[in-house]
Amino acid sequence: LILENELVKALAREEFEIYYQPQVELDTGRVVGAEALLRWRHPEKGIQPPANFIAIAEETGLIEGLGLWVIQQVCEDLYRLGGDGNGQPRIAINLSARQFRQADLVDQYRTVIRETGIDPGKLELELTESTIMKDIDIAVGMFQQLHALGVRLAIDDFGTGYSSLNNLKHFPIDTLKIDRSFVRDIPGDNDDSAIVTAIVAMAKSLQLEVVAEGVESREQLEFLRRLGCEIVQGYYYSEPLPFDDFRKLLNGWTVEA
Ligand code: G
Ligand code: G
Ligand code: MN
Numbered sequence: 503l504i505l506e507n508e509l510v511k512a513l514a515r516e517e518f519e520i521y522y523q524p525q526v527e528l529d530t531g532r533v534v535g536a537e538a539l540l541r542w543r544h545p546e547k548g549i550q551p552p553a554n555f556i557a558i559a560e561e562t563g564l565i566e567g568l569g570l571w572v573i574q575q576v577c578e579d580l581y582r583l584g585g586d587g588n589g590q591p592r593i594a595i596n597l598s599a600r601q602f603r604q605a606d607l608v609d610q611y612r613t614v615i616r617e618t619g620i621d622p623g624k625l626e627l628e629l630t631e632s633t634i635m636k637d638i639d640i641a642v643g644m645f646q647q648l649h650a651l652g653v654r655l656a657i658d659d660f661g662t663g664y665s666s667l668n669n670l671k672h673f674p675i676d677t678l679k680i681d682r683s684f685v686r687d688i689p690g691d692n693d694d695s696a697i698v699t700a701i702v703a704m705a706k707s708l709q710l711e712v713v714a715e716g717v718e719s720r721e722q723l724e725f726l727r728r729l730g731c732e733i734v735q736g737y738y739y740s741e742p743l744p745f746d747d748f749r750k751l752l753n754g755w756t757v758e759a
């Protein structure tokens with residue numbers, strides 16, 4: 503309860519902040535996008551990661567207001583990046599289970615997109631397999647409505663859930679994000695290497711974009727490059743950055759690929 507009140511105050515006092523973790527296109531070394539990752543700048547305790555507050559925000563329903571703040575902030579940041587003249591990257595936003603079942607989510611997104619004039623194709627929504635599979639019928643309807651807005655849709659933590667290809671074919675998905683638990687031990691671990699190889703091959707045959715998460719080493723990067731994985735995200739290139747630092751990186755534009 504204390505934390506619930508604290509979160510309400512934090513939202514009113516604008517203590518939340520979005521960090522951006524760059525996503526790099528391997529072919530070109532261009533930073534083509536980022537994942538938006540929420541942080542709470544606590545006045546005494548310092549920067550708090552989502553693990554310390556998202557679950558409570560979910561339980562209490564505060565996630566709906568917090569989620570609105572996130573989409574508004576991301577669109578504002580996209581607008582500012584557009585003004586820099588180097589084009590706009592694509593920004594991925596995480597949606598939790600409760601948000602995905604929120605009756606006015608689609609209206610919320612539609613309104614913010616219209617008011618900010620952002621190209622909806624610059625927004626990608628990340629959903630985990632477990633969020634989707636809780637109720638497939640609701641999920642199919644929700645995906646269709648979101649897809650109709652023109653936003654991109656991604657499956658996050660891919661490979662950790664129980665969705666079959668048969669289930670996924672009903673969804674208008676654009677991107678698969680390979681869970682970082684599979685990336686951690688490539689190329690040394692044969693099982694994980696086989697899993698990652700299979701996911702990249704499958705994504706390609708279904709014409710989905712594939713993003714590898716949690717890339718920390720040159721060896722992982724080279725293995726993924728050989729498979730034809732297009733985009734990587736991880737500490738090897740950058741941890742999640744405050745907006746100003748992400749903006750500077752974008753305006754420098756490329757990293758060593
Ligand atoms: O930033 P960090 O690496 O600690 O993120 C951990 C998890 O927190 C992410 O995988 C994501 O699921 C969740 N998360 C981060 N930002 C948001 C957000 O804006 N909304 C929701 N619902 N979850 C988020
Ligand atoms: O939504 P998701 O749970 O996938 O969020 C990504 C999480 O992974 C965030 O908490 C982010 O801080 C973390 N992360 C990003 N890059 C790396 C990495 O290279 N290694 C590890 N261990 N974690 C990472
Ligand atoms: Mn994510």
Ligand code: NA
Nearest residue numbers: 658659681715
């Ligand atoms: Na993930």
